[in-house]
Amino acid sequence: MQILISNTSGEPLYEQIENQIKNAILAGGIAQGEQLPSIRFLAKELRVSIITTKRAYENLEQQGFIKTVQGKGTFVSLDNLERLREISLSQIEEELDKAVTRAKSIGLPLARLCERLSILYGEDSEDACD
Amino acid sequence: MQILISNTSGEPLYEQIENQIKNAILAGGIAQGEQLPSIRFLAKELRVSIITTKRAYENLEQQGFIKTVQGKGTFVSLDNLERLREISLSQIEEELDKAVTRAKSIGLPLARLCERLSILYGEDSEDACD
DNA sequence: TTATCTGTATATATATTATATACACACATA
DNA sequence: TATGTGTGTATATAATATATATACAGATAA
Numbered sequence: 001m002q003i004l005i006s007n008t009s010g011e012p013l014y015e016q017i018e019n020q021i022k023n024a025i026l027a028g029g030i031a032q033g034e035q036l037p038s039i040r041f042l043a044k045e046l047r048v049s050i051i052t053t054k055r056a057y058e059n060l061e062q063q064g065f066i067k068t069v070q071g072k073g074t075f076v077s078l079d080n081l082e083r084l085r086e087i088s089l090s091q092i093e094e095e096l097d098k099a100v101t102r103a104k105s106i107g108l109p110l111a112r113l114c115e116r117l118s119i120l121y122g123e124d125s126e127d128a129c130d
Numbered sequence: 131m132q133i134l135i136s137n138t139s140g141e142p143l144y145e146q147i148e149n150q151i152k153n154a155i156l157a158g159g160i161a162q163g164e165q166l167p168s169i170r171f172l173a174k175e176l177r178v179s180i181i182t183t184k185r186a187y188e189n190l191e192q193q194g195f196i197k198t199v200q201g202k203g204t205f206v207s208l209d210n211l212e213r214l215r216e217i218s219l220s221q222i223e224e225e226l227d228k229a230v231t232r233a234k235s236i237g238l239p240l241a242r243l244c245e246r247l248s249i250l251y252g253e254d255s256e257d258a259c260d
Numbered sequence: 261t262t263a264t265c266t267g268t269a270t271a272t273a274t275a276t277t278a279t280a281t282a283c284a285c286a287c288a289t290a
Numbered sequence: 291t292a293t294g295t296g297t298g299t300a301t302a303t304a305a306t307a308t309a310t311a312t313a314c315a316g317a318t319a320a
Contacts, residue, residue: 012277023235038297049279054298070298071285088236093246095229099222100250105153106218110251114244116223120230121240142308168266179310184267200267201317266317276307286297 001029001037005046013048017056025065025076026088036066036074063087131159131167135176143178147186155195155206156218166196166204193217 001024005016024030037045039053046053057074060066064084067077078084103113131154135146154160167175169183176183187204190196194214198204208214233243 014277023232027235027237040297051280052278055277068298069286071287071296073297085236088232089238092229092232092238092243093250095225095232096243096247097250099225099229100247101153102218102222102225104251105157106215107157108219108222110248113222113226113251114247117226117230117244117247118240120223120227121234121243144308170266181311182309185308198267199317200315201265203266263320264318268315270313273310274308277305279304282301284299288295290293
C-alpha cells in the first residue's frame with residue numbers, strides 16, 4: 001500500500017492517511033483480516049509522528065474499517081461493508097455538491113461539469129456522459 | 131445577499147462567509163462597485179465576531195474580489211473577472227477529483243457519478259449526462 | 261464639534277493539529 | 291524464565307488555526 005502525504009494541502013496529515021487507507025480498503029487493495037503497517041513503521045516511512053498515524057488508525061477503527069489489538073497490530077475488519085460503502089457515498093455526494101454550487105455560481109453548465117468529471121475519471125470512459 | 135453559516139460544518143466560519151460572498155459575486159448577485167454590508171453589520175447579523183467577518187473580507191480582497199476603504203466601506207471590484215473565474219474552475223476541478231477518487235475506490239461507475247451530479251445540479255436538467 | 265457611520269490593531273482565549281517520550285502488552289527464542 | 295524486539299497506549303507539550311473582546315482611527319454629515 002502506497003500513501004502520499006502533502007504538507008501544503010490544507011488537509012490534516014492524519015486525515016490524508018485516514019482517507020487513503022480507507023480508499024485502499026474499499027477498493028479491495030487490502031483484504032479482510034489482513035494486517036496493516038504498524039503505526040511506528042508508517043510514521044517512520046511518512047516522516048510523521050507516531051501520534052499522527054495512531055490518530056488516523058483510531059478514526060478508521062471508530063468507523064469500523066479496522067480493529068487494533070495491543071501488542072499485536074491492526075487488522076482490516078469489514079464487518080459491515082455495506083455501511084462503509086454508504087459512508088463513502090455520502091462523502092462523494094458532499095464533494096459533488098460543493099462543485100455544483102461553485103459551478104452554478106460561475107454559470108458553468110452541467111454538460112461542461114460532466115465533461116470535466118469524465119476526463120478526471122479516466123481516458124477510457126470519456127464519452128460516458130454524452 | 132443571504133449568508134448562512136453552520137457551526138457544525140467543520141468548515142471555518144470565515145471561510146463559509148468568504149465562499150458564499152465569492153459565489154454571489156461571480157454569480158452576478160452583486161455588481162461591480164456595489165457596496166457590501168459592513169463587517170460590523172454582517173458580524174451582528176451572523177452573530178459572529180467582527181474579526182471573523184474582517185478575515186473573510188481580507189481574504190476576498192487578497193483574491194481581488196473586493197476593495198476596502200477605511201472609514202467608507204468595502205466594494206465589489208472585478209478588475210480581472212476572467213482570472214477570478216479561473217480560480218473557481220480550478221477549485222471545482224479539485225472537488226470533482228476528490229469525488230472521483232472516492233468513487234473509484236468503491237467501484238462506483240462514471241455513469242452513476244454523473245447521475246448524482248445531474249440530480250444535484252437540478253431537476254430541470256436531469257438528463258444532461260445521458 | 262460631535263454623533264455615527266466605516267475599517268484597523270492589539271491582546272487573548274479556545275480548539276485543532278502534531279510532536280516527543282515514557283509506558284505496557286505479545287511473543288519468539290535463548 | 292529472562293530478555294529482545296516487535297506491537298499499541300498514555301501523558302505532557304508545542305505549534306498553528308480559529309474566533310473573540312475591546313480599544314483605536316478615518317470618513318462624513320448634522
